[in-house]
Amino acid sequence: MSNIHHPAATVSPIDSSVLGHLPPAMRCSSPTSERPIRRNVLIVGDVGVGKSSLVNLISGKVVATASRGVKSCTLQSQEYVVTFGGVEFALHDTAGLHEAQDNMNTAEYLGAIHQAYALISRLEQSGGINLLLFCMKGGRINITTQQTYYLFAEVFCNRQVPVVIAVTHLEDYACMEQWWNENEGAIKEYGFRSHGHACITTTRGYENMFSAKYEVSREVIRNVLMEYSGQVAWKQERATWVKRLVLHMRSWLPPRLAKQLDSGELRKKLVKQCGLSAEDAKSVTQKMEARGMSTDAPEEDKSRMDEKSRRASLPVVLYRRRREF
Ligand SMILES: Nc1nc2c(ncn2[C@@H]2O[C@H](COP(=O)(O)OP(=O)(O)OP(=O)(O)O)[C@@H](O)[C@H]2O)c(=O)[nH]1
Numbered sequence: 001m002s003n004i005h006h007p008a009a010t011v012s013p014i015d016s017s018v019l020g021h022l023p024p025a026m027r028c029s030s031p032t033s034e035r036p037i038r039r040n041v042l043i044v045g046d047v048g049v050g051k052s053s054l055v056n057l058i059s060g061k062v063v064a065t066a067s068r069g070v071k072s073c074t075l076q077s078q079e080y081v082v083t084f085g086g087v088e089f090a091l092h093d094t095a096g097l098h099e100a101q102d103n104m105n106t107a108e109y110l111g112a113i114h115q116a117y118a119l120i121s122r123l124e125q126s127g128g129i130n131l132l133l134f135c136m137k138g139g140r141i142n143i144t145t146q147q148t149y150y151l152f153a154e155v156f157c158n159r160q161v162p163v164v165i166a167v168t169h170l171e172d173y174a175c176m177e178q179w180w181n182e183n184e185g186a187i188k189e190y191g192f193r194s195h196g197h198a199c200i201t202t203t204r205g206y207e208n209m210f211s212a213k214y215e216v217s218r219e220v221i222r223n224v225l226m227e228y229s230g231q232v233a234w235k236q237e238r239a240t241w242v243k244r245l246v247l248h249m250r251s252w253l254p255p256r257l258a259k260q261l262d263s264g265e266l267r268k269k270l271v272k273q274c275g276l277s278a279e280d281a282k283s284v285t286q287k288m289e290a291r292g293m294s295t296d297a298p299e300e301d302k303s304r305m306d307e308k309s310r311r312a313s314l315p316v317v318l319y320r321r322r323r324e325f
């Protein structure tokens with residue numbers, strides 16, 4: 001693995017509020033006439049698992065700000081463009097969702113839709129999603145981890161996008177890949193499907209004590225990005241895409257609040273508070289009405305994870321070795 005070389009990366013952070021209004025062609029900063037291939041990678045995971053640190057690892061320099069565990073319940077995202085190996089990767093770093101997924105208030109719900117709409121618009125305009133990078137800590141899977149996986153792999157990406165699981169915080173392992181050998185069974189048992197994985201650390205540690213593992217981690221993660229992002233990007237008609245999210249997230253509201261948001265009320269709020277165009281808001285609520293405003297998962301796939309039944313068996317603690325120094 002250590003004899004694999006990648007060309008130096010070039011990185012440019014992009015203001016997401018601006019991106020939504022720019023056609024993809026205007027975002028090109030390549031000085032040559034031949035544009036590199038562009039691939040959209042959506043980076044998701046619980047709060048504080050290391051998503052932004054992962055962006056920095058891939059980039060080779062600090063472009064994203066690591067958080068101090070501040071809890072959020074939005075789907076806020078920021079795009080960073082990193083080029084290596086002749087491919088331009090647009091990394092969409094999302095804020096982790098916390099346990100409030102089950103107990104949101106209306107303002108939080110509408111805020112999450114607002115952010116989801118911005119993200120979907122950006123992804124749709126730039127060709128769709130090539131890869132979902134699901135980031136988790138090598139340690140514990142809890143309900144939030146499962147909910148986050150379900151939200152993005154099953155609902156947001158409609159099961160149509162390859163998934164790579166990046167397991168972070170593995171600097172204590174002599175061989176980080178060992179984590180996967182020990183826990184692959186548990187990962188599958190809990191409903192996480194993945195096309196590829198990367199067992200890594202996204203920190204250099206105190207006084208760079210994990211520098212060597214950090215560098216190896218960069219090679220590993222860049223390799224999986226390159227390998228699993230090559231298929232045709234997936235996207236959907238925007239209103240259908242947004243509707244699925246709106247319906248799914250509706251289950252995060254207490255029934256009392258969900259009831260107050262009937263179709264007419266929701267349509268107004270989608271425009272005023274979530275930034276949807278009037279046309280998209282109308283289309284979303286019409287599609288919801290057609291389903292009776294009740295389900296949070298598409299009917300077409302009956303085999304989707306039954307979240308409630310899975311909750312009964314949680315949490316699971318994945319095997320973790322003691323420090324070896
Ligand atoms: N030990 C260790 N610490 C890490 C690792 N990755 C990230 N951290 C630390 O964990 C904290 C959170 O990291 P972030 O990269 O901000 O996590 P995030 O997933 O982007 O967090 P949110 O954006 O808040 O959801 C920071 O203090 C990081 O330095 C890792 O692999 N090992």
Ligand SMILES: [Mg+2]
Binds near residue numbers: 052065067094
């Ligand atoms: Mg972050």
